[in-house]
Amino acid sequence: MVRNLIKRSQALVALATAVRSLPSDARRFGAWLARPKLIRSYLQGRATRKLQIGSGPNLLDGWLNTDYVPTRTGQVYLDATKPFPFPDGTFDYIFSEHVLGEFTYPVGLFMLRECLRVLKPGGRIRLSTPNLENILTLAGPQGAEEIQRSYVRWAVERYLPQVKQCEAAFVLNYFFRGHSLVFVYSPELLTLALTTAGFAGPTFHEPGRSDDATLAGLESHGKIVGEDINRFESMIAEATKPPSPSAHA
Structure with a gap:
């Protein structure tokens, strides 16, 4: 009997933990329910798999476009602060624009x-x-x-139209x-964050440009604020997941 009570308590704790992890907003909850089917539909039979985190209105053709508040058909709910609902080694590419800075380091x-x-x-x-x-240069002469x-x-x-x-x-x-914004990166710190996470060979690029054609022309921030403003305000980094150790064996 004691053993059954322990098992029941453990099940209740697991259930409570699962409930707390559910999205609280009704729209996000509906998107959470629809997510498994949308993910399966995207991954099925697709040779090159590409994930966009925080797509907003910038829906990229051929990508799995995700957002914390999905508002468009085909967008998949994703809370980037929690474990991603994908197996290891699912995607060939990941793209994310102006999302990382919304979280603590x-x-x-x-x-x-x-x-x-x-x-x-x-x-x-x-x-x-x-x-x-770049932003800190505004405090200079x-x-x-x-x-x-x-x-x-x-x-x-x-x-700030009232400021004169x-x-x-x-x-x-x-x-x-x-x-x-919660945390703003310098190029040096973004390089550190990427390498600390396990990525290799970080490189920096102009908006819209890449040595990899798949990663070129993805950004949309410049369409909103203007390309010159975006080049000053934003930085773009790319990095690679190292080969698995078995590949060198």
Whole structure:
């Protein structure tokens, strides 16, 4: 009898844990229920498998487009802060634009490690995220570069029309507090995060450009804010999942 009670208690604990992990929003819950079928449909018979994390309206043809709040037909629910619902070595490519910075550094590392896990050996990841190194130049001598002046003018017009003086300082503060950003990476830190997660050979690229044709022309942020603004504000890194040890045996 005691053994049965223990088993029942363990089952209840497992059930409670599972319930807590369910999406709370009704739309996300519906998407969570539909997810297994959508994933199976995408993966079935597909030679090259490509995962986009946080697609928003940028639905890429031939990709499994996922989002935390799916609002479009075919989008799959994915909470990037939790274990991904894919087996190890599922995908050839992963792409994510302006998602990583929405999490703390430890949670971001978890996301990157999940990306590594679900990539095939030799698979590639492409990430776009705000560039701390560029943004911090706004705190320097005003007017040093035309792109800095353009960025400040654009940000004031878009977000801070009431500001008439000390625009760069207001823009810098708004950047860190007015968006959903939690953690902003420099190129050096993004390189560290990728290699810490297990990726190899990080390289940096201009928006829309890549040595791999599959990863070129994916970004949409520049269509929203303007390509010059995006080049200043964002950085794009690619990295590779190393071959499995058995491949060298």
